[in-house]
Amino acid sequence: MAAQRTSAPPAAAGPALPSLGGKKSSYRERVADALRAALIAGELRPGEVYSAPTLAARFGVSATPVREAMLDLAKEGLVDTVPNKGFRVTAVSEKQLDEYTHIRALIEIPTVVELARTADKVSLEALRPAAREIVQAAVSGDLIAYVEADTRFHLGLLALAGNAHLVEVVGDLRKRSRLYGLTALVQAGRLLASAEEHLELLDALIACDEKAVREVMTRHLGHVRGLWAAKK
Template sequence: MEQSITDAAAAPRVPPQRHSVRRQVLDALRAALAAGELAPGEVYSAPALAECFGVSATPVREAMQQLAVEGAVEVVPNRGFRVAQRSARELAELAEVRALLEVPVMLTLAETVAPERWSGLRPFAEATAAAAAKGDRAAYLEADRAFHQAVLGMAGNQQLVIVADDLHRRAQWPLVHGQTVRTADLVADAAEHVALLDALEAGELALVEPLVRRHFAGAAA
């Protein structure tokens, strides 16, 4: 069933500016997906979305094509884009793959990176905490990705960062139909970032492994 975004919610808070239309449309669509404003299984046409944003259909199509690459939507020929439907099992599988990739790297970094270097990541952890406290899931997801990128970036392997980030983004949206994420869940997740950095800066390696494994055990939420 085709449906315009206005039937779900008024997505853009501020009309995109001409100098970065595609980027702003993409960001707004990601925020709408994170907030559940674009419903899983529904088809949205580029012209309808473009009208809502006050732009031409071209940047909307380009943004939606990027979301298709990320697995958030799928192309429906001659109709538009259908928001992907994820099952709880799919999200759990993505979380498991992320853990298989990231946990060993983080544990190796904990043993090889000097404790004082971890302090540079404090702003990333604080950003996740600030977004969580506001209950802003879209902002939290971006801050969460930035934190994990910063941690993995310390390994010096750019391909690792790219692959892990793609998995992370795929695990973030869209929500399972009917699923909600409470502010308390975001706050608890952000607190794990802070606790992990506290342990790393203090050189308390015995605390790092259980913190990392617990964090990924809840990554599907």
């Protein structure tokens, strides 16, 4: 049974996932989004098997939208179905993490540098609230909020390039790479510096300083492998 452990009770599995309100028709999408954030942040651990009823209790909804959301995540390669048990969070190898980070650097650095020339300041300033949310989440140690705000910021920034397929590709890479070890990084006080780089990046973009944008982006993506992927 060691290879297929069932999930621990909610209180022992880390911070509870955010409860969901709103219309029932949006439950599946909202549950899927929250589960992705929990997976990426490491709140749901690789190798663990989680049942739909257990996760549903943490969301305060029925098991049906949770099960449907997990099936969506299975199509994305984030979880595997375990017959009669639930869903196992898939692991990501060191080699895969290196490859995902390399591809992101090839795509994101030149794209964001170009935005220093092409993006209008109003659109860039519209991303500042998300950048501040990232910093606040790092200060408070709210990993799910951190991941959600970080995703909005980076994909929103890339969207300014006007290439929807590029945004989709990077979004998929972010989901697959995960952010292992975030809890340890928060405890060590090492996440805040990475969070504050989002504000530094915005300032460089608004100043049209391409050299500074490249430097910040290179340093920031280096944290993906050096900090976020660290297993402690």
